Amino acid sequence: MLVATRVVRSLDIRVYTDNLLRFLGQSRSSFNLSKATKLGDVVFRLGSLRVEWVTLALQTVGHNHRDLRRISIDVPSYLTRIHVDPDIRVAIGEGTFGQWSDLDYLLVHLWESYSIRPSVIRTWTGRNKAIGDCIGFLLPEMMKRGMVDLDE
């Protein structure tokens, strides 16, 4: 079996840490949307690569949310600077990658079970290929089903 290895540079650069996620990670809590049954659309704007808080919030969405038609994930621009090759798990860490996998699974589930359309959006422009590659690795099932719009 060929095992790809790559030395990844360790750089001291400015990135946003996620104090909220540290907090949420400890308490395993997030927004409880179970009673918000009139919701029509939800936007989660990410301040870091950690998405556990989004998954936790979306786990409270169910069949009672009949008006909910769109869930948007607003991704930060520094996603385009992540090494996706050879293995994005090395780049972002196994734990963070697992959070994205959980989110991917849940978004597909919400789409297939409740017809709630997920979309990945951004408030910045350019680097289309880089962001497409990265999201393809982070949300493979959504990408495979053509559910990633990458709206600008």
Add this chain to the structure above:
Amino acid sequence: MSNLPQELLDHIVDLLHGSQTPLRNCSLVSKSWVARTRTHLFSEVHFQTTENLESWKKTFPDPSTSPARYAKALSVGHPRVVTGADAGRWIAAFSRVERLELGGRELNARGWEVAFALFHKFSPVVKSIRMRWSSLPFSRFLYIILAFPLLEDVTMINCHNEALIDGDDFEWWSTLVQSPNIPTFAGSLELLLREGMGLITDRFLSLPNGIRFRKLALSWFREEDVSSTMALVEKCSPTLESLDVSCNSCGTFTGHPGLHG
């Protein structure tokens, strides 16, 4: 033209809403056209610089006859707008404003104090308040938003680390919210706060009549603000139609092996 019914003339002018030059031309056609054109020409008034203010005063020296009464939206961002000797007179003329915007980095602490005094109940029909500040007297802000019984939409933006400059007086707040005309807050709430998120959400949560916001856009920067933000969402759950949450952070230097330089 003078034989046409006024309703028809008004309708013609209404169709030009947003087209400044045609509206100006219409206002010169006849006296019967002036009032209607003014409702559109002066529907939004912005005072962001001293030049804006001086120009207004020069053109309309008498506030009682100025077109201020046509304004539905008023935006004020410069301290001299509110600290001038005659500020009270002309602000009072904007008595039909529904959307009020205050703030900007130009408005200093003194400016805020004066502004809150001047704008307190200046228009009974205010439905929307938007505040953008660098240094805000916190308690005064709460005082002003409770002064408008029809208020539905609140926007508070503080993108800087300068923040609330006075203390938290919960006792004073508790007395204030006993007023019979507290707004129902059934529209939208947008909070983008580097400081004071917890304080402000706690105040909304403590309103005796509750809050019924249909739209929430919440952006916070400190982990200690998370629990009150979650509580705010939960409180509005029965009426909530749109939710936009932005998880930011304080920003520290860390090395991350997976990112290109």
